[in-house]
Amino acid sequence: MRRRDQRLMMIAAAGAVLVLAATLTFVGLRDSVVYFVAPSELAEKAQAGQQLRLGGLVLEGTVRRGDDGAMRFTVTDGATNVEVRYDGLLPDLFREGQGVVIEGTWIPGQAFEAERVLAKHDETYMPREVAEALKQRGEWKGDGAP
């Protein structure tokens, strides 16, 4: 092979890898992006069985173990309450009255099926999405609250 052909071949192969990476990225961003919803938006925005992140406050006095051994609790944004079912150990920083982000799926009429309950490294921390949702609802009690 001549040097020019070799160079062309390498550029073609590099182009192919770039196209592959770009395709993977775009398809990935289209299909694997997880939307964040507040409890009030769940009914209107969520499609049944779609992967979602639900954010809100854990309602006081609702955390209990269900008959099936899974944990059940209610997440609220002050306007709407959503029942959550989680088959797993709740992380250390999970607490009633605290902000929480739950990743999972929801089917109308059933409890939100949590696959992951996101724990934060700091108990005073409020997930940003939860803060946004609470601010919109006027439930915000943190910095900058009226």
Place this chain on the structure above:
Amino acid sequence: MIPEIGAFAASLALALSLAQGVMGLTASRRDSRAQATAATAQAAAAMCIVAFGCLITVFVQSDFTVAVVAANSHVDKPLIYKIAGAWGNHEGSMLLWCTVSALFGAILASTRGQQSLGLWSRAVGVQGLVTVGALTYTLFLSAPFARLDPAPMVGAGLNPLLQDPALVAHPPLLYLGYVGLSVPFSLAIAALIQGRADQAWARALRPWTLAAWMFLTIGISIGSYWAYYELGWGGWWFWDPVENASFMPWLVAAALVHSAIVTERRGSLAGWTILLAIIGFGLAILGTFLVRSGVLTSVHAFAIDPERGVAMLFLLFLALGVGFGMYAWRAPKLAQPTGFAAISRESMLVWNNFGLAIAAGVVLVGTLYPLIVEALGGGLISVGPPFFNATVAPLLAVLFLILPLGPMLTWRVGDLRAALTKLAPAAALALITLVTALALSSWRAVPAIGLAIGVWLIAGGLIYLWTRIERGEGRVLTKLAVLPLAVWSMSVAHIGAGVLTIGAIAETGFRSERAVALSPGESVDFAGRRLTLLEVGQTEGPNYSSTRANFRVERGRDAWPLSAERRFFTTSPMPTTEVGILSGLDGDLYVALGEAVRDTPGAWSVRLYHNPLVHFIFAGALMMALGGILSLIALSRRRKVMA
């Protein structure tokens, strides 16, 4: 008094670093000014160390008149965590950043090697300016020595979850890696100023790149292991934005390690090496920014302070702006590269760089995409593991497929057929693995392909080692003894990548999990083991009380004790879970103690996990780091021989 000494030392360090920057950049053919630059760099580093020493002292003394100490420490804390508390928070970690930057500047100033005077003094100068940026930010926006009036009596306490041996090592090692990348940046800018990036320059660059990459590798591994044994942190890796923030510079540093070899050995790719050095440092600052600004929702919840975030973004754009600007202006002046064929050691290293750089780019897009969508009014979204698994994994798979070929090819022009023939046994082993894994996992393609690639990497690395051993003379032991350290370092690192791949695939693809309720004396069979709850009791730690469950694990005739705890800290309303881990050859048995079961007195909820081959992940990562260390030793030996 001590906080004031610290603040004063840090201010002195700022002035000295500024002087170091100005003198280093203007030193021209005058040995005296370059010598003065080096002395200034050493003085700046000494002042930074004094300042950081003062911070550690006020933490050890529990001086709650200092705001940082009051917010992050507690009188009851064990000494080691009082010390580690100095860098377990925003202000202290920024001061650590400055100290490491100044220290590296001083080391750079004391190791000129074969570099030309101009190049060397300019690199020291740029490093001084990097320290100036970090110190300005720390002193004016973080104020680590700010006093508090009135002072509290006991302090708010370190978050109990952070009271862990990993806190002592994880942040400083990551910072050594992040800040380590500032030295290649300084060397790259110096090369652009001088318009020359020769082999002597690359020789000076290589140890810094290797060291930064090695520190990042160890730092990320420790963090990964910490997240693995800390319940609820998502396991060893789950593509959290903050994990990505450290992974991107790691990928670019890995690329830089390889491209610097080409520049040193063959003189080519100098421009690309410079570009990577600039991008690597940019990503290191971006990493610090993502971790410390709180713009992305992450398990690493640190202070959200818009002003600090904006200032850090400004420093990021300053570094990247200067870097890219200098590159666009001066890179065309650099010497033209010497040629190489499409099949050669160089071309394989180009592919390595290409793959690692694209992977870093994809991780960057995925990490920043939620910010972009939100800025454009598209609502709040998150990009999680499915995206990264679907994009980064295939890219790394392609990269790993060609990896074993690289070492088998010679420089300039390689013989692909000969290399493939030698690698045939590795390919056969990989194929056998593929078919066996497919058959045993009821035709699950992804884990089978992953395992086969891991075997391909390990076998390919061993074959390379063998071809190098064969080349020697005498008996096998003599041959082993004369094998260059560089061969060992490369093989160990590449085999480590294979070991890591196998561990990651096995853990992700074949883990199992079970929740049970156990009363003392009851047993459960899980993953080929029998677990018996012996008793549950109360114990007292230095600043916590704990509920501790003791288990017996039996497998065949062997039996081991295992315990899991829930700790209640006096300073925090939340209990923390200390899981019990029993490592076996086939992986870890991972036991977490839940709460008492309400309906059955004496029974406790217990969650069991079997994580197959999870120790391969950490062993593989440590092998890669060991490869880096061996390579560093090889480089320093060679430097001595040449000197």
